[in-house]
Amino acid sequence: MSAFTPVVLWMTGLSGAGKSTIAFALEKKLQSENVLCEVLDGDVLRNGINKGLGFTEADRYENIRRTAEIAKLLCSNNFIVICSLITPTNDLRDIAKSILGDKFKLVHIATSLEICKKRDVKGLYGKALKGEIPNFTGISAPFDAPEKAHFIIDTQNQSENQSVEALYAFLRDLH
Amino acid sequence: MSAFTPVVLWMTGLSGAGKSTIAFALEKKLQSENVLCEVLDGDVLRNGINKGLGFTEADRYENIRRTAEIAKLLCSNNFIVICSLITPTNDLRDIAKSILGDKFKLVHIATSLEICKKRDVKGLYGKALKGEIPNFTGISAPFDAPEKAHFIIDTQNQSENQSVEALYAFLRDLH
Numbered sequence: 001m002s003a004f005t006p007v008v009l010w011m012t013g014l015s016g017a018g019k020s021t022i023a024f025a026l027e028k029k030l031q032s033e034n035v036l037c038e039v040l041d042g043d044v045l046r047n048g049i050n051k052g053l054g055f056t057e058a059d060r061y062e063n064i065r066r067t068a069e070i071a072k073l074l075c076s077n078n079f080i081v082i083c084s085l086i087t088p089t090n091d092l093r094d095i096a097k098s099i100l101g102d103k104f105k106l107v108h109i110a111t112s113l114e115i116c117k118k119r120d121v122k123g124l125y126g127k128a129l130k131g132e133i134p135n136f137t138g139i140s141a142p143f144d145a146p147e148k149a150h151f152i153i154d155t156q157n158q159s160e161n162q163s164v165e166a167l168y169a170f171l172r173d174l175h
Numbered sequence: 176m177s178a179f180t181p182v183v184l185w186m187t188g189l190s191g192a193g194k195s196t197i198a199f200a201l202e203k204k205l206q207s208e209n210v211l212c213e214v215l216d217g218d219v220l221r222n223g224i225n226k227g228l229g230f231t232e233a234d235r236y237e238n239i240r241r242t243a244e245i246a247k248l249l250c251s252n253n254f255i256v257i258c259s260l261i262t263p264t265n266d267l268r269d270i271a272k273s274i275l276g277d278k279f280k281l282v283h284i285a286t287s288l289e290i291c292k293k294r295d296v297k298g299l300y301g302k303a304l305k306g307e308i309p310n311f312t313g314i315s316a317p318f319d320a321p322e323k324a325h326f327i328i329d330t331q332n333q334s335e336n337q338s339v340e341a342l343y344a345f346l347r348d349l350h
Binding site: 048070 | 213224247248249252
């Protein structure tokens with residue numbers, strides 16, 4: 001048996017905050033210890049199970065709902081699931097929580113909008129600022145800082161590796 | 176390591192053919208041997224990830240597409256996945272195959288319409304014959320016998336247990 005309790009780490013944060021980077025690094029670490037773990041990455045899912053969904057409020061809702069259902073299925077098979085999706089509002093986070101119950105652990109990747117804009121790894125903020133991407137979180141759509149995160153990751157004052165270690169420790173200490 | 180190759184057993188057959196019964200019995204047997212296995216059952220999924228989808232052609236397509244995507248995800252995590260969905264036409268089976276590639280193993284639960292109607296475990300055939308259920312496979316919607324099943328289960332001349340054992344042996348001998 002794994003020493004870890006199967007839960008769903010729901011990583012919320014702005015585009016470019018580092019959600020997927022941390023998610024995949026943690027998955028790699030857990031899998032190297034033979035812990036069942038799967039990342040459900042928003043961008044990846046939008047090319048598969050969530051193909052055809054956009055970024056309107058209704059589509060974001062459906063995107064979160066389906067992802068939470070898949071996470072639930074995996075979690076019931078003893079997986080640690082790491083969901084990496086912007087999930088910009090408390091209402092959207094509540095959908096996931098309503099499906100996952102106590103398994104839902106909200107992790108806020110708390111990189112500021114200023115830093116995400118400055119990094120702009122995928123060039124999306126530049127385009128959004130020019131009005132080329134509608135409903136872009138932080139620019140033309142809201143991001144509410146979560147009120148009830150179970151864990152907050154401060155990527156500004158710690159390295160990627162430190163962030164992964166911190167999240168690993170959080171997971172290990174869950175009961 | 177498990178002796179089994181992770182594949183997706185895609186169980187096609189009429190309502191009442193015995194798909195889910197055999198699927199869950201095989202899952203139980205495999206799990207008792209510590210083989211990772213998960214049933215994706217059409218009826219169950221329609222209350223979760225596939226909620227809101229009906230039985231029109233477009234909705235059946237989307238139902239199959241999403242289910243195949245989830246099966247793919249599980250299979251890539253070394254699960255044996257057993258999909259139990261009517262999947263009434265070759266076109267619909269081809270959607271699943273196009274997503275799953277070589278992992279897709281089509282299993283035909285070949286119980287005849289006559290026997291399914293006679294059993295009518297859920298009382299659905301009676302309702303469908305009275306016109307109370309639109310698009311009901313075998314009554315008001317087509318079921319094409321599959322042209323290219325990898326395995327056929329004859330529930331008429333063998334017991335449930337024999338069917339499960341036959342499918343288990345098929346799975347064990349896959350390479």
